[in-house]
Amino acid sequence: MVKSMTIQAMVVFDNLVPYWVVPSIIISLAQGSIYVVASIGLTLTLAVVKLPNFAHAEFLTVGAYVGVIVSRFFPNNLLIIGSCAFLVCSVAAIAIHHIVYQPLMNRKVSIYFLVLASFAVAQFIRYVVYAWASSGSATLLVANQDIRIYTVITVFQVEISNIYVLAIILAIAVSVLLAIFLNLTHLGKSMRAIANNADLARISGINVSFAVNIMWIIAGGLGGLGGVVLGTYTSVTPVLGFDALLDIFAVVIIAGLTSFVGTIIGGYIVGFSTNTIIEALNYYFGVPFGYAPLLPFAMIVVVLMVRPTGLAPNSQTGIAWLRRAFGKGVSSGGTN
Numbered sequence: 001m002v003k004s005m006t007i008q009a010m011v012v013f014d015n016l017v018p019y020w021v022v023p024s025i026i027i028s029l030a031q032g033s034i035y036v037v038a039s040i041g042l043t044l045t046l047a048v049v050k051l052p053n054f055a056h057a058e059f060l061t062v063g064a065y066v067g068v069i070v071s072r073f074f075p076n077n078l079l080i081i082g083s084c085a086f087l088v089c090s091v092a093a094i095a096i097h098h099i100v101y102q103p104l105m106n107r108k109v110s111i112y113f114l115v116l117a118s119f120a121v122a123q124f125i126r127y128v129v130y131a132w133a134s135s136g137s138a139t140l141l142v143a144n145q146d147i148r149i150y151t152v153i154t155v156f157q158v159e160i161s162n163i164y165v166l167a168i169i170l171a172i173a174v175s176v177l178l179a180i181f182l183n184l185t186h187l188g189k190s191m192r193a194i195a196n197n198a199d200l201a202r203i204s205g206i207n208v209s210f211a212v213n214i215m216w217i218i219a220g221g222l223g224g225l226g227g228v229v230l231g232t233y234t235s236v237t238p239v240l241g242f243d244a245l246l247d248i249f250a251v252v253i254i255a256g257l258t259s260f261v262g263t264i265i266g267g268y269i270v271g272f273s274t275n276t277i278i279e280a281l282n283y284y285f286g287v288p289f290g291y292a293p294l295l296p297f298a299m300i301v302v303v304l305m306v307r308p309t310g311l312a313p314n315s316q317t318g319i320a321w322l323r324r325a326f327g328k329g330v331s332s333g334g335t336n
Contacts, residue, residue, distance in 0.1 A: 018283060023158040024276040030164035032271025036171035036264055037229050038244060039251040041222035044178060047258040048191045048215045050111070054118040055096060056223050057241035057248060058125035059089045063227025064145070064236040065129065071146035078147065078166065078228075085228045086221035093220020094213060096121055122242075130238040143236045145228070163232045170229065171264060174222065179260040191215055195258075247274075250296035254303050256310020265311055270296050 042056045063085035074080045100117055133140040151159040182188035190211045193201040202208045230244065250270050255262030273295040281287035303310065 020279050020283065021276070022156040024279045025272075026155055026158045026160065028272040028275040029268065030160070030167060030271075031233075031275060032268035033164070033167035033171040034226075034229055034233055034267075035247060035251050035270050036175065036267030037167055038223075038226035039248045039255075039263055039267060040171075040174050040178065040260065041219040041226065042248060043252050043255060043258065043260060043263045044215060044219045044222070046252060047182065048195050049101075049105075049212060050195065051101070051114055051118065052249075053219075054115070054245065055122040055125060056219070057245040058122050058129070059093065059220050059223025060227035060230055060241035060244060061126065061129055061236075061238060062092060063089050063224025064231030064240050065133070065140070065143070065227075066224060067145040067147070067228040067231050068140065068143045068236050075146040076148045081145070081147070082225050082228050085224035087224075089224025089227070090217040090221040092125075093216045093223070097212070097216045126238055126242060133238055141237060145231050145236065147232050149232065163229065167229050170225070171267065175260040175264050178218075182260075187211060187214060246300075247296050250300050253300050254311050256312040259310065259312035262310050262312025269299065269311075273299060 038060055041059065042053060045051055045053045045056065066085040066088045067081050070081045070084045071077075100121055101114065104114055104117055130141075133143070147163075149161050149163055152162050152165050153160045180188075182192055190201065190206045191214075193204065193206055194208055194211055198208055227241065230240065234240070247270055251263060251266035254266030254269055274292050277295060278287070278289055278292040281291075282289055
């Protein structure tokens with residue numbers, strides 16, 4: 001009897017909901033998690049030194065290629081592969097900071113010069129990777145990591161792979177841990193103080209150079225880790241990070257640039273836009289799937305026009321919502 005009712009419920013569900021909706025939502029969640037992992041390091045950079053670092057995308061590329069090389073010696077060992085990618089990209093990030101960004105910051109240059117410098121660094125890294133990957137007898141212009149991908153569970157005829165599960169766990173865990181680190185630890189609070197006013201933080205006795213160095217180590221390492229995850233989802237090429245650059249910036253803009261909770265929200269919104277939303281547009285209005293890459297750009301424009309501070313929730317937005325819901329009787333100070 002129960003089995004018969006279950007089958008009837010599934011039939012009703014299938015009649016009410018188009019066949020593509022549930023599989024598309026599941027894939028959107030998985031891909032959104034990959035976007036979160038790839039973007040979280042950039043969010044940290046923006047939160048501490050307020051630099052829109054275009055070179056962050058190249059950390060993804062370098063991390064993915066580290067995954068290609070290391071996986072040949074340690075196939076399927078995600079712990080070693082991820083650790084090596086984190087280490088290499090951390091070293092690269094701290095080197096770039098001391099060679100390029102720190103001298104410019106010491107000269108008090110405009111943020112526009114720093115952004116241009118980050119763009120130049122990104123170009124340099126990309127072409128170095130391209131030259132390296134195209135040299136030798138065995139070209140690595142299109143490569144794959146030696147990581148076995150297998151189905152963990154099947155939901156509504158959609159196979160959820162181990163990489164998707166890993167991406168979801170990493171996305172939530174890293175975002176929560178970074179938020180706790182910045183808000184509850186002494187070093188994290190020092191980074192927040194530097195973000196507010198670096199000179200005042202230095203006068204207050206904070207070791208600014210040490211805190212910023214740690215920030216770059218974490219941000220670069222997370223970029224490399226994101227590259228490993230992204231590299232298991234697609235082929236590894238010298239433009240892997242560059243191709244994901246605008247999607248990453250869409251995530252952090254939706255997040256309000258500096259919010260880790262917002263990065264989770266932004267990652268899943270971008271994931272849904274490139275999967276579920278475009279499928280809905282195709283199903284109901286015949287919009288070709290080739291327009292999917294345009295949706296993150298459209299979202300950037302809409303968010304900047306409607307809510308430039310991003311969609312990340314905070315206490316002030318909560319108070320504003322309560323005021324709208326219950327009238328002027330609710331205020332931040334508790335007075336009428």
